[in-house]
Amino acid sequence: xxxxxxxxxxxxxxxxxxxxxxxxxxxxxxxxxxxxxxxxxxxxxxxxxxxxxxxxxxxxxxxxxxxxxxxxxxxxxxxxxxxxxxxxxxxxxxxxxxxxxxxxxxxxxxxxxxxxxxxxxxxxxxxxxxxxxxxxxxxxxxxxxxxxxxxxxxxxxxxxxxxxxxxxxxxxxxxxxxxxxxxxxxxxxxxxxxxxxxxxxxxxxxxxxxxxxxxxxxxxxxxxxxxxxxxxxxxxxxxxxxxxxxxxxxxxxxxxxxxxxxxxxxxxx
Amino acid sequence: xxxxxxxxxxxxxxxxxxxxxxxxxxxxxxxxxxxxxxxxxxxxxxxxxxxxxxxxxxxxxxxxxxxxxxxxxxxxxxxxxxxxxxxxxxxxxxxxxxxxxxxxxxxxxxxxxxxxxxxxxxxxxxxxxxxxxxxxxxxxxxxxxxxxxxxxxxxxxxxxxxxxxxxxxxxxxxxxxxxxxxxxxxxxxxxxxxxxxxxxxxxxxxxxxxxxxxxxxxxxxxxxxxxxxxxxxxxxxxxxxxxxxxxxx
Numbered sequence: 337x338x339x340x341x342x343x344x345x346x347x348x349x350x351x352x353x354x355x356x357x358x359x360x361x362x363x364x365x366x367x368x369x370x371x372x373x374x375x376x377x378x379x380x381x382x383x384x385x386x387x388x389x390x391x392x393x394x395x396x397x398x399x400x401x402x403x404x405x406x407x408x409x410x411x412x413x414x415x416x417x418x419x420x421x422x423x424x425x426x427x428x429x430x431x432x433x434x435x436x437x438x439x440x441x442x443x444x445x446x447x448x449x450x451x452x453x454x455x456x457x458x459x460x461x462x463x464x465x466x467x468x469x470x471x472x473x474x475x476x477x478x479x480x481x482x483x484x485x486x487x488x489x490x491x492x493x494x495x496x497x498x499x500x501x502x503x504x505x506x507x508x509x510x511x512x513x514x515x516x517x518x519x520x521x522x523x524x525x526x527x528x529x530x531x532x533x534x535x536x537x538x539x540x541x542x543x544x545x546x547x548x549x550x551x552x553x554x555x556x557x558x559x560x561x562x563x564x565x566x567x568x569x570x571x572x573x574x575x576x577x578x579x580x581x582x583x584x585x586x587x588x589x590x591x592x593x594x595x596x597x598x599x600x601x602x603x604x605x
Numbered sequence: 606x607x608x609x610x611x612x613x614x615x616x617x618x619x620x621x622x623x624x625x626x627x628x629x630x631x632x633x634x635x636x637x638x639x640x641x642x643x644x645x646x647x648x649x650x651x652x653x654x655x656x657x658x659x660x661x662x663x664x665x666x667x668x669x670x671x672x673x674x675x676x677x678x679x680x681x682x683x684x685x686x687x688x689x690x691x692x693x694x695x696x697x698x699x700x701x702x703x704x705x706x707x708x709x710x711x712x713x714x715x716x717x718x719x720x721x722x723x724x725x726x727x728x729x730x731x732x733x734x735x736x737x738x739x740x741x742x743x744x745x746x747x748x749x750x751x752x753x754x755x756x757x758x759x760x761x762x763x764x765x766x767x768x769x770x771x772x773x774x775x776x777x778x779x780x781x782x783x784x785x786x787x788x789x790x791x792x793x794x795x796x797x798x799x800x801x802x803x804x805x806x807x808x809x810x811x812x813x814x815x816x817x818x819x820x821x822x823x824x825x826x827x828x829x830x831x832x833x834x835x836x837x838x839x840x841x842x843x844x845x846x847x848x849x850x851x852x853x854x
């Protein structure tokens with residue numbers, strides 16, 4: 337397969353100013369990016385660099401001011417194509433549905449018979465360790481478990497491209513490492529392409545095959561780091577020397593950009 | 606029955622007892638000129654509610670109230686959803702709704718009477734205008750406050766606008782909407798009875814006004830007792846439903 341899974345060509349995003357006067361705010365781009373089928377790609381960048389805007393463009397929630405995005409060769413235009421699943425940073429579980437009904441939510445509009453739906457939900461419950469909470473409501477679960485409900489809800493539709501927008505942002509460090517393991521194992525099991533947005537360098541370094549580093553606004557990809565990890569890996573990769581080298585390189589690329597983001601200039605060259 | 610529901614009923618029992626004691630005490634103080642004792646009220650009520658005269662008036666009031674509530678809930682929900690889904694429209698109309706909310710509705714009653722004439726429709730309209738605005742305001746806020754990430758989720762899943770309203774916005778906003786309906790319920794009841802008291806030939810409100818004119822303390826106390834009982838009971842039922850809805854959130 338030579339065609340990239342998703343391709344961003346000269347993508348730029350400019351938001352109009354709130355008062356409508358003058359030039360808009362150039363938030364993003366131009367960005368060129370090809371994701372290969374089945375790879376795990378992470379994006380890191382300083383806060384406010386347009387990471388979430390990039391994600392919204394990729395799922396068709398917003399249209400880019402310039403450039404184009406194609407998914408499996410088809411342009412994305414105003415709506416999210418089938419085959420793309422998203423897990424957001426905020427808790428997006430439906431409070432009025434049980435865990436089981438939450439997970440089944442996206443399946444209901446697909447042309448599948450009921451038995452196939454139930455099977456997929458059971459599988460997702462097992463994979464995410466939620467079996468004994470199937471009939472609980474989200475309010476009875478911890479933040480980490482709610483996020484797993486959202487991941488399961490995305491998984492059951494069997495997306496070929498999964499976008500994760502800082503899905504572990506609200507979790508503690510230990511839970512994040514373990515959730516990272518779960519993501520890696522489901523990436524291997526499903527064979528899907530994963531696009532992860534994060535602000536945690538170690539998370540990106542531990543999980544991804546390639547890591548894109550974004551500049552401060554307007555966000556552009558200023559570096560792409562290949563990790564060369566084996567496909568069969570887990571969070572213990574953080575013990576390796578190579579892991580330190582990857583995070584070091586990421587930080588080198590990011591340090592100046594992060595300082596710009598918090599309004600500081602490089603003190604000395 | 607859950608522990609909290611049992612506690613609610615126990616509390617209601619104690620409250621009823623306290624009211625009865627207070628009532629009896631008040632009766633001892635005031636006497637027959639303006640009050641009846643709980644026991645004689647109950648006796649009178651038991652006798653009176655079987656009379657065809659009472660049944661006619663009760664049916665009239667119930668009919669007016671149910672119609673008014675139906676109109677208040679449906680139009681309140683419709684206005685709330687229409688404005689809640691359109692930020693621009695809600696910014697324009699919300700201040701109007703709040704202004705209308707604080708207008709003493711009784712000042713509008715002469716106009717309603719001129720439009721609808723004496724009778725059921727005027728009462729229904731008067732009851733409904735009491736309930737519409739709070740239900741609309743609560744619904745508007747509930748719809749506007751649905752978490753954006755839930756709307757994003759439904760868009761990513763490719764849900765149509767109708768399906769999004771039905772399966773995401775409505776259930777997510779329901780607890781708050783229901784709080785509005787609870788308030789709308791009691792205000793509509795007030796409106797309906799007021800309407801009957803001031804310009805009507807039928808209904809419990811008319812009966813009450815008539816009894817005041819005739820200084821019929823038996824009927825006055827009985828009606829107060831019945832209406833308080835009805836409003837209290839309905840309040841408990843709505844509260845129980847509300848708890849069921851919010852239990853998950």
